[in-house]
Amino acid sequence: MLHSILAQIPWKSPSVDYHAIAPEIILAGGICLIILVDLFTSETKKWITASLTGFVMLGALVPVLTLAVSDINVRSLFDGRYVVDEFALTLKALFLIAGYVVVLLSQNHVEEGDYYQGEYYTLLLASVAGMVMMASSRDLVSIFVSLEMLSIPGYMLAAWRKRDRKSNEAGIKYYLLGVFASAIMLYGMSLLYGVTNSTLLSDIGRELTVKGQFGGVQALAITFTLVGFAFKVSAVPFHSWAPDTYEGAPLPVTAFLSVASKAAGFVALVTLIYVGFPQAQDVWQPFLWVLAAITMTVGNLLALRQTNIVRMLAYSSISQGGFILMPLAVAGTGDAAGPALQSVVVYLIVYAAMNLGMFAVVIAASRTTRSGEISSFGGLFSYAPGLGVLMTIFLASLAGIPPLGGWIAKFTAFRAVLEAGGNWGYALAIIGAVNSVIAFGYYGSIMREIWMRPAPNGETSAVKTPSSLIAAMVITTTATIVFGVLPGAVLRFGDLADLTGAFGR
Amino acid sequence: MDVLRESNWVLSVGTFLPLVGVIVMLFIPKADEQLHKLVALVTALATLGVGFFTLTQFDFDQAGKLQFFAETEWIKVISSNYTIGLDGMSLPLYFLSMVVTVLVMVYSWNHIPSPGNAKAFLILMLILQTGMAGTFVAQDLILFFVFFELVLLPMYFMIGVWGGEDRQYASLKFFLYTMFGSALMLVGFIALFYQARGVLPEGVEPSFSIPQLAEYGGLIGRSAQIWIFGGMFIGFAVKVPMFPFHTWLPDAHTQAPTQGSVILAAILLKLGTYGFVRIAIPILPEAAKEWAPWIGLLAVIGIIYGALGCLAQTDMKRLIAFSSVAHMGFVMLGISTLTPMGFNAAIFGMVAHGLITGMLFFVAGSVKDRYHTLEIARLGGMLKQMPRLGWILGFCAMASLGLPGLAGFWGEFPAILSAYSPAAGLSEVTFRVYMVIAALGTVLAAAYLLWLFQRIAFGEPKPEFAGESHDDHGHGEHSHDDHGSDIHDVNIFEWIAWTPFLLAIVVFGVYPQLMFKIIDPAVQVALKAFGG
Structure with a gap:
């Protein structure tokens, strides 16, 4: 009977380029594998799941590399709803490497905290899989599926310290506001579909406006869709979940949320703006301009007042998000589209390196300090000079001081807005x-501490850093420098030509 | 740009050699302080050796041209190259930075400030050296910016960790002021790049190269020039520091350890003035003409304000710091005239101020070592207790107030004179008024420096420090025996560190042509846009 129904529908299975989706397949296989391994290992051997997760991340990186060197530059699947181009590959690699570093950060933390290791790594992998999919999504539906795929494990991971009230608060806040944002975004997407009769971004880009003219519905649809992602990247005024979530969640999860999850939000923003709304810059440019300006300013001003290092890093990450938004705010002006895309990609890569490094050092140092207060890091240089110098390097990089990675990220952002020029650009x-x-x-102020x-309470015994954390620090420090x-090395990424269909190309 | 000589590796080696020392020191355990001092000193000496070699290879007949010019691809995507070169304007400062580092290393041999940790201190100093030398050889705006910023962090830590009581406040203030300036400067640089791209003739690749921008920058529209100059002005003026942006300087100088103060005074302040003569003015001539009267105004305000500030100080180091504001005012006045004479005077003044004020800070550091205070009211009779140190102070004070025959004179006098006839297009009346005010400033300089010398060196030592050398005064109520044993005259490390400074002050004072003939050709090139 099923056959007879199927026969009536003029449907034939699309040809699938399995090479193109090999990273996703490996990740999906890895998720199943971890669940199974977790079932059949004893409590004392749960660390195997961590190592396996690391291998899965690196294993998924292999097809990303083979795809990058293959002759076919753009692999478009499912009528262009899922595209593997240079842009997607760059970001997939970023997500996988960031995921790998997060595994390194988590290893001892999760093990010593006696959390549920198997489940933890399954969810982490699921979230990374969502991000990897996000990089290729060129359709409202696949974007939404990827978004939920990466977010829902995040909600659970944030509440991982089950017996800790702050962690519960973190998870709940993140969940409620995340779902709220999804709802707004879905409303925007449904309007988009209503106006353009398509969920494919490139169709939307063609249909949404003709010669830049559009009515209120279109403007509302665009704004609502963008607002959903503004939550995800914790742009002011949609940032209120970030500090509480970051503070309450386990530190490796915070690192993951503030880097990978944020980057995924930016990837979606970029594809939406570049492929979906290229003609509608009159709507999103002013919107993003205001968002960028207040995000960096408010994030900075609030960060100044923090005494807890994780909360401070949360606000710092909000403010860094403002800098990533900055070039997008002028992406539709003149020739700025290219530099703006490059700036976003470069910033995301550099930011991932330095922020993950920063968290690695904080995790390592707080094994001794046992506190998140900034004052508890006093005298770190005197009893753990290595950690002190590394933290200084990451802080200086975050502040954008050459010759560390952060400056080139900031530089490209400035370059993009100045390329656009005009009063808005200069302002x-x-x-x-x-x-x-x-x-x-x-x-x-942290460097000063x-x-x-x-050192507070005279604690000056040397810090023992586990080897996985050292590995994470080596990776991130090398990248940052x-x-x-x-x-x-990093500016080769993020060419406008890498993003298929950007601005109608 | 023609490559004059094959030996264009010397600049890169001279700039980055200190980092080799840093890497070596990273692998030496912290406890082995003597070895650290040795490695740091040897590195600095080797760097100075490269510096001497550079001097011998420099073609002094073509000092106006960029020599040892090297250009390698660096960041292709943003059209920024690793472009370095040296001409008569940068050579004195480049070389000075190397000499100062060596002498400061010598001084550090037995003067590592508390809380110790020679390893970190000396590593920071070597990084600082790379940043300073790099800034003077960079011929690409982005490269210049990177080096310009590279000096920030080491200095921040030097003041913040090894400084005086208010060190944390002073170091943060220093950092934030400078960074504010350089952030706007960077925006100015990028805007300049895009504006210049619009006016380049066919076939010329846009780039951040300073020689190229100096050639075509004048074609940029007038109002755009004025805005871009504004961004750069803030960046450089904070560093100089000019009058309304100077407030970080007294704090930073007062709190910094002696070595930090010396480097700050001798080299770091010059990064700002150097930026004006190398970048802002040659590239944006129209804007420079527009801004010049205002720069001149701020310069003379700085001269008078700095001098009055000096008269009000009770702390010797703070007084010297304020005198820097006044001296840099003379330098900026020379620059603001946009004349070859003014520029020559300014660059000479930079070097002279580096030597003299650096020396004064050394003396202040030694006074602090001996008396554990720099409060002028508590000091006195130095000539009786430590005649050699006292006379060195006297000598530096004379040099600083611009006594003819010593180096300071050739920075100040021509600067004042150049204001008599500023470049074409600038108001003569305005600049002549500035000239008169600046001349009055020299009188004030004499007043505060001689008064300082008088209070510290003349008379009898104060009872609390009279110590064992003057038993007839007895031990006062505040007398501490440990003071007496600290008070000794100039020691061998100080002699080694100071003699080159003192000699240079005399040599350049007696025969200023030695430096002017190197500077002048380069200045003529820089001021091409103003009709020479």
């Missing part, structure tokens, strides 16, 4: 410049 550049100075106020203050000294 945003100056706001950004002033903000990068304010930012040093709080980054510098590390270098210039005595290399990107800063030889920016060519």
Whole structure:
């Protein structure tokens, strides 16, 4: 009977390029594998799941590399709803490497905290799989599915410390606001579909406006869709969940949320703007301009007042998000589309390296300090000079001081807005410049603790850092320094040509 | 740009050699302080050796051209190259930075400030050296920016960790001020790049190269020039520091350890003035003409304000710091005239101020070592207790107030003179008024420096420090025996560190042509846009 029904529908199975979706397949296989392994290992051997997860992440990186060197530059699946191009591959690699570093960060933390290891790594993998899919999604439906796929494990991971009230608060807040944002976004998407009769982004890009003319419905649809992602990237005024969630969640999860999850939000924003709404810059440019300006300013000003290092990093990550938004706010002006895309990609890569590194050091140091208060890091340099210097490197990079990675990220952002020029471009550049100075106020205050203050309660025993954390630090430090000294290494990514269909190309 | 010589590796080696020392030191355990000092000193000496080699290879007949010019691809995507070169304007400062680092290393041999940790201190100093030398050889705006910023963090830690009581406040203030300036400067640089791209003739690749921008920058529209100059002005003026942006300087100088103060005074302040003569003015001539009267105004305000500030100080180091504001005012006045004479005077003044004020900070550091205070009211009779240190202070004070025959004179006098006839297009009346005010400033300089010398060196030592050398005064109520044993005259490390400074002050004072003939050709090139 089923056959007879199917026969009536003129449907034939699409040809699938399995090479193109090999990373996703490996991740999906890995998820199943971890669940099974978890079932059949004893409590004392649960660490196997962590190592396996790491291998799965690296294993998924292999097809990403083979795809990158293969002759076919663009592999378009399912009528262009799922596209594997250079842009997608760059970000897939970023997500997988960031995921791998997060596994390294988690290993000891999860093991010593006696959390549910198997489940933890399953969810982590699921979330990374969602991000990897997000990089290729070029359709409202696949974007939404990817978004939920990466978010829902995140909600659970945030509440992982089950007996800790703050962690529960973190999970609930993140969940409620995340779902709320999804709802708004879905409403926007349904309007988009209603107006254009398609869920395919490139169709929407063609149909949404003709010669830049559009009515209220279109404007509302665009704004609502963007608002959903503004939540995801914790742009002010949609940021209120971030500090509480970051503070309550386990530190490796915080690192994951503030880097990978945020990056996924930006990837979606970029594809929406570049492929979906290229003609509608009159709507999203002013919207993103305001968002960028207040995000970096408010994030910075609030960060100045924090005494807890994780909350401070949360606000710092909000403010860094403002800098990533900055070039997008002018992406539709003149020739700025190229530099803006490059700036976003470069910023995401550099930011991932330095922020993950920062969290690695905080996790390592807080094994001794047992506290998140900034003052508890006093005198770190005197009893753990290695950690002190590394933390200084990451802080300086976050502050954008050459010759560390952060400066090239900020530089590309400034370059994009100045390429666009005009009063709006220059104004945003100056706001950004002033903000990068304010930012040093709080980054510098941590440096001051590390270098210039005595250790609280005289704790000066050397810090023992587990090897997985050392590995994470080596990866992130190398990246941070290399990107800063030889920016060519990172500036090759994010060409406008890499993103298929950007601005109607 | 023609490559004059094959030996264009010397600049890269001279700039990055200190980092080799840093890497070596990273692998030496912290406890082995003597070895750290040795490695750091050897590295600095080797760097200075490269510096001497550079001097011998420099073609002094073509000092106006960029020599040892090297250009390698660096960040292709943003059209920024690793472009370095040296001409007569940068050579004195480049070399000075190397000399100062060596001498500061020598001084550090037995003067590592508390809380110790020679390893970190010396590593920071070597990184600082790379940043300073790099800034003077960079011929690409982005490269310049990177080096310009590279000096920030080491200095921040030097003040913040090894400084005086208010060190944390002072270091943060120093950092935030400078960073504010350089952030706007960077925006200015990028805007300049895009504006210049619009005016380049066919076939010329847009780039951040300073020689290229100096050639075509004048074609940029007038109002755009004025705005871009504004961004750069804030960046450089904070660093100089000019009058309304100067407030970080007294704090930073007062709190910094002696070595930090010396480097700050001798080299770091010059990064700002150097930026004006190398980048802002040659590239944006129209804007420079527009801004010049205002720069001149701020410069003379700085001269008078700095001098009055000096008269009000009770702390010797703070007084010297304020005198820097005044001296840099003379330098900026020379620059603001946009004349070859003014520029020559300014660059000479930079070097002279580096030597003299650096030396004064050394003396202040030694006074602090001996008396554990720099409060002028508590000091006195130095000539009786430590005649050699006292006379060195006297000598530096004379040099600083611009006594003819010593180096300070050739920075100040021509700067004042150049204001008599500023470049074409600038108001003569305005600049002549500035000239008169600046001349009055020299009188004030004499007043505060001689008064300082008088209070510290003349008379009898104060009872609390009279110590064992003057038993007839007896031990006062505040007398501490440990003071007496600290008070000794100039020691061998100080002699080694100071003699080159003192000699240079005399040599350049007696024969200023030695430096002017190197500077002048480069200045003529820089001021091409103003009709020479």
